Amino acid sequence: xxxxxxxxxxxxxxxxxxxxxxxxxxxxxxxxxxxxxxxxxxxxxxxxxxxxxxxxxxxxxxxxxxxxxxxxxxxxxxxxxxxxxxxxxxxxxxxxxxxxxxxxxxxxxxxxxxxxxxxxxxxxxxxxxxxxxxxxxxxxxxxxxxxxxxxxxxxxxxxxxxxxxxxxxxxxxxxxxxxxxxxxxxxxxxxxxxxxxxxxxxxxxxxxxxxxxxxxxxxxxxxxxxxxxxxxxxxxxxxxxxxxxxxxxxxxxxxxxxxxxxxxxxxxxxxxxxxxxxxxxxxx
Numbered sequence: 066x067x068x069x070x071x072x073x074x075x076x077x078x079x080x081x082x083x084x085x086x087x088x089x090x091x092x093x094x095x096x097x098x099x100x101x102x103x104x105x106x107x108x109x110x111x112x113x114x115x116x117x118x119x120x121x122x123x124x125x126x127x128x129x130x131x132x133x134x135x136x137x138x139x140x141x142x143x144x145x146x147x148x149x150x151x152x153x154x155x156x157x158x159x160x161x162x163x164x165x166x167x168x169x170x171x172x173x174x175x176x177x178x179x180x181x182x183x184x185x186x187x188x189x190x191x192x193x194x195x196x197x198x199x200x201x202x203x204x205x206x207x208x209x210x211x212x213x214x215x216x217x218x219x220x221x222x223x224x225x226x227x228x229x230x231x232x233x234x235x236x237x238x239x240x241x242x243x244x245x246x247x248x249x250x251x252x253x254x255x256x257x258x259x260x261x262x263x264x265x266x267x268x269x270x271x272x273x274x275x276x277x278x279x280x281x282x283x284x285x286x287x288x289x290x291x292x293x294x295x296x297x298x299x300x301x302x303x304x305x306x307x308x309x310x311x312x313x314x315x316x317x318x319x320x321x322x323x324x325x326x327x328x329x330x331x332x333x334x335x336x337x338x339x340x341x342x343x344x345x346x347x348x349x
């Protein structure tokens with residue numbers, strides 16, 4: 066049981082319906098494709114997965130979904146240890162024979178209650194607390210059963226992988242993720258640190274999302290894009306400094322994190338309908 070590399074290609078296949086493998090990666094893994102679903106769970110270290118020219122930064126507790134026929138490469142940033150769960154949809158249900166998309170599993174009755182709320186481009190998931198313990202328990206169990214080939218081992222592996230998929234799909238639902246990682250505490254953090262250089266990618270990593278997915282659900286939660294929200298926070302900070310201090314406008318621009326003077330004046334006028342000096346005068 067294992068992975069088969071097609072002759073003179075960088076394409077891989079499975080000689081069975083599933084295979085669970087632990088990988089210790091010190092050197093970059095070359096770009097390749099595969100004819101199966103891949104769930105990559107990071108045990109320790111940090112790394113970058115490249116999927117179809119997009120980069121996904123992973124750390125301990127992260128699970129990345131790699132669909133059929135995607136171009137995939139892995140670059141370890143620190144010594145990277147991960148579990149690679151490789152399987153074909155027909156392993157879960159024979160009616161999916163020949164299916165080449167993990168999300169078609171959602172058509173099955175077992176996942177029907179999740180099918181309408183899964184965000185399909187939310188492929189980088191971050192597990193913490195009890196959910197992380199559950200994931201790692203299931204992975205250890207399946208690897209042990211795969212190794213020992215004990216009686217009823219195949220049934221145990223099937224059940225464990227079905228539970229694993231259920232946890233993954235549940236984590237991919239928008240409401241679940243929005244409640245757990247997007248909340249007023251994140252908004253308060255952005256308000257307190259708006260004068261600093263806050264990168265969308267770094268905030269997305271904090272929440273376990275891609276930058277694209279983070280931006281979309283942030284707007285749904287806050288009513289503004291992350292960039293606009295940061296800009297609004299900086300303008301509000303400038304308004305407070307103009308009211309409470311006699312600091313020069315040029316110094317306030319710097320302290321509020323604006324790198325472009327012209328952009329500051331335009332955004333301030335859009336927000337207040339007046340220039341900074343006019344605003345200060347009106348507040349006295």
